[in-house]
Amino acid sequence: MSYAIVGFGKIGQALARAFARSGIEVSVATTRDPESFASTAAAIGPTIIPKKLAEAVKADIVFLAVRFEAHRDVAKALPTWQGKTIVDVTNAYGVLPEDLGGQPSSRAVAQAFTGGRLVKGFNHLGAAVLDQDPAVHGGKRVVFLASDDDGAATEIGALAENLGFSPIKLGALSEGGLLVHARGNSWGQLIFKDLVKFD
Template identity: 35%
Template sequence: MDVGTIGAGTVAQAIARHLVAAGHRVMLSNSRGPASLEAVVAELGPLASAGTAAQAAAADLVILAVRWSDVPTALAGLPAWNGRILVDATNHILGPTPADLADLGGETSSEIVARQAPGARVVKAFSTLYGQYIAADPRHAEGRQLLFYAGDDTEAKDLFQRTFAAVGFATVDVGPLREGGRLMQVGAGPLSALHALRQDGNPE
């Protein structure tokens, strides 16, 4: 499968590393241009490449992993989504601490992301985990790292689940984008920053 990332920081690189290890092609992008990612791509290996945000957004599955203040710019001017899957890994944090949150006006952050990416099938995921937990091998002697996800499109969620369960995460569907997103929302959601293992020991 072809995967793109919009943003190429700690979270995007961690996800990309898991995906290329599983045999997927990943194109990373950031606001500074492909040349700035040469070292990262070289470290990730031959299945990784660098491109523009528009090129990365043309992939079958796209990871959005940028600062909340950069979301509008990151999603502006991209090709029509036409049903491609957008995995929203963002949190609505504005400052240096998780307590400095944007006012969402009663919506979830992923509902706002979905409105800025019309035509995308949005899956909320990875936002409840700190970067080091995403980067680590999700398979542990005690079990597998839980990975919560939410979305409104069953087919998109199924593809997400199969992809990341195969990587080794213990994927858990927490419902639609609105209700599940509230459970995952930083600042109030009970699943935010919940780092736990499923003690079954085997990938799904």
Template identity: 40%
Template sequence: MPIGIIGAGAIGQALAGRLVAAGERVVISNSRGPESLRGLAHAMGPGLRPATVAEAAVEDVVVLAVPWSRLREAIRSVDVSDWQERIVIDATNPLGPPAFQAVDLGGRSSSEVVADLVPGARLVKAFNTLPPGLLGAEPGTPAGRRVIFLSGNHAGANERVARLAERLGWAAVDLGPLAVGGRLQQVPGGPLSTLSLILERWPDRTL
């Protein structure tokens, strides 16, 4: 099944590029409609299909990669009252204009807020701690694999997203439920936010 991406900014494009490079099929959308994404699809190849937001949202795995200030609008445009246990990957961060300042969430983690916006979904926080340049880069390095953090309240959904990240070349680290892991990886403020870590390769000791 294709993976749906809502949002075609820097994060959405970087993640789409990694997915397509790994042989995944991707349905990508934005608020301006499929025609605005034809050039991107031509550049990335047949693995990427432009679509409406509603079309991207019907896939079994959906990535939210829109600016925080437009998140509610994007989800409302899907017009879904029950996400029916689809996996929703939250790659957003609670940063607002004019200078990417932290948004006041009333003491909650951002993914707990997002979870309320997608009732019935199995929400997994992932792909939010790396800048677009690193997210879109080859995950494997001479030293090892770049780390992707994830967290969520559904073990099965966490495992599926971890497998996806590993298949794309990253080293997945599951931080547990949103109330704990979501805070650790939240940008800004989380102690793991913006960290670029490498899981080192074990040295070959064979003779």
């Protein structure tokens, strides 16, 4: 299984650190030349591999850590996303509900990534919290996952566990997904909830 993070701002770097802590190799890409962020990637760890966007999107699982408005540009990197799982880490705060066709933001993202399996996840934690080791107070930091494809949600749940998090599946995008998305000037009820699960 291969992994990539598209977007290397605060959220993308926080995700990269989670992969580095677990010693899992992940490609990182932006629309810029990889050399422009190679030193930042190297500072995070040797398993963080800067690549061009066209190369990074060859991964099996792609984390979308760009501004919501940029998701369509990333989707154009491949003619079809068949066989790939996209983890939507975006938040559409400030985007008018009518611009989303009245649907959850992640459903709009899913439509752009033709053929791919989309999981909404990792977006409810701020970058400063996501950046921290998820092992806290003897428990594990929770990440919420929502998807219309239960198999994809299970796959990303297993990855979340490998990264040290405790995944909680919320169901479909039009149900549980509404709890962790933003649009207009409102946030879902679970956004910014920093919860810890104890065994």
